[in-house]
Amino acid sequence: METRAPYxxxxxxxxxxxxxxxxxxxxxxxxxxxxxxxSYHVQFQGPVPGLLVGAGVLFNGIRVGxxxxxxxxxxxxxxxxxxxxxxxxxxxxxxxxxxxxxxGLTGVPVVTLEGGMIVAKSGEPLTLVAEAGAGQSMTQAAxxxxxxxxxxxxxxxxxxxxxxxxxxxxxxxxxRNTGKIDGxxxxxxxxxxxxxxxxxxxxxxxxxxxxxxxxxxxxxxxxIPEPTAVAMLxxxxxxxxxxxxxxxxxxxxxxxxIPKLVQARLxxxxxxxxxxxxxxRTADLGQADYQLLIDxxxxxxxxxxxxxxxxxxxxxxxxxxxxxxxxxxxxxxEKLDKVEPTAAIVAxxxxxARVVRELIGWTVQAV
Numbered sequence: 191m192e193t194r195a196p197y198x199x200x201x202x203x204x205x206x207x208x209x210x211x212x213x214x215x216x217x218x219x220x221x222x223x224x225x226x227x228x229s230y231h232v233q234f235q236g237p238v239p240g241l242l243v244g245a246g247v248l249f250n251g252i253r254v255g256x257x258x259x260x261x262x263x264x265x266x267x268x269x270x271x272x273x274x275x276x277x278x279x280x281x282x283x284x285x286x287x288x289x290x291x292x293x294g295l296t297g298v299p300v301v302t303l304e305g306g307m308i309v310a311k312s313g314e315p316l317t318l319v320a321e322a323g324a325g326q327s328m329t330q331a332a333x334x335x336x337x338x339x340x341x342x343x344x345x346x347x348x349x350x351x352x353x354x355x356x357x358x359x360x361x362x363x364x365x366r367n368t369g370k371i372d373g374x375x376x377x378x379x380x381x382x383x384x385x386x387x388x389x390x391x392x393x394x395x396x397x398x399x400x401x402x403x404x405x406x407x408x409x410x411x412x413x414i415p416e417p418t419a420v421a422m423l424x425x426x427x428x429x430x431x432x433x434x435x436x437x438x439x440x441x442x443x444x445x446x447x448i449p450k451l452v453q454a455r456l457x458x459x460x461x462x463x464x465x466x467x468x469x470x471r472t473a474d475l476g477q478a479d480y481q482l483l484i485d486x487x488x489x490x491x492x493x494x495x496x497x498x499x500x501x502x503x504x505x506x507x508x509x510x511x512x513x514x515x516x517x518x519x520x521x522x523x524e525k526l527d528k529v530e531p532t533a534a535i536v537a538x539x540x541x542x543a544r545v546v547r548e549l550i551g552w553t554v555q556a557v
Contacts, residue, residue, distance in 0.1 A: 410479035
């Protein structure tokens with residue numbers, strides 16, 4: 191008797207431990223850590239594939255309970271009635287949304303609860319109604335969608351066949367008339383100015399060379415800032431008066447904006463006259479004794495009446511204190527036999543040469 195007693199005790203202890211473990215697991219999965227429970231009736235208006243008693247109940251993604259009972263609605267066999275048991279602290283409302291969600295690769299279904307604001311009256315049994323189609327899995331939804339597409343295609347097979355035949359006829363017609371279509375598109379492109387843009391042609395203003403001997407030279411330092419001009423003259427395009435008579439000049443460009451080009455060629459001209467005392471740009475000289483300020487009034491082709499090139503400058507010489515010691519208007523024009531770029535450049539060179547001679551002579555006398 192003393193030999194067998196320990197084995198009986200050990201067996202009893204092991205059996206009790208196994209039962210305790212199973213009980214703890216059951217308690218942990220069903221009631222443990224959740225506390226008091228409240229049961230709610232849920233009605234699904236359709237099938238609930240794979241839903242079993244014991245399936246989880248999630249509220250906003252958090253597990254709050256499980257399904258405790260499933261059955262068919264006696265008054266409508268298409269409906270499924272379920273009872274869920276959730277933690278009493280779960281904020282279930284009369285307008286809480288109910289759904290069925292399939293989790294994981296195996297698609298294990300769980301009941302989902304979400305939101306809600308309307309609180310049920312005290313003592314009133316609460317029944318939650320799931321939205322139609324809540325129990326439909328993604329696979330079933332895909333099958334239903336494909337079935338509907340197949341039905342639409344079957345009902346419209348005749349019109350679809352005719353449409354495909356018409357598209358084939360149209361494509362065959364395009365293939366037969368490819369050359370004509372290319373010609374039409376090329377004509378439209380030419381008419382609208384499309385296609386590869388034409389290369390711009392740049393023209394420079396020639397510096398006068400034969401300005402005579404420097405009988406009188408500059409006795410003080412002189413700087414020529416960039417000439418001022420209205421916004422219309424701040425361009426590389428050829429200007430016309432009246433505006434719009436610019437046929438043949440679409441690709442024309444001066445080598446620089448008109449004020450900068452005039453400044454550069456004026457300095458070049460002074461250098462050709464007397465390189466030893468030629469003026470510089472303002473930025474190249476610290477503080478010159480005098481500045482030759484130029485305002486460009488006209489630098490254009492005039493087509494009203496006899497076609498001609500017009501250049502008009504307003505010149506002022508100021509000292510270090512900003513006092514104007516001399517001022518002059520210099521205007522000239524050159525007849526233009528033909529309004530086209532090459533002839534216009536020749537006329538501008540001739541008119542600019544006269545302006546430069548007059549300006550240099552006047553400046554060396556004033557300074």
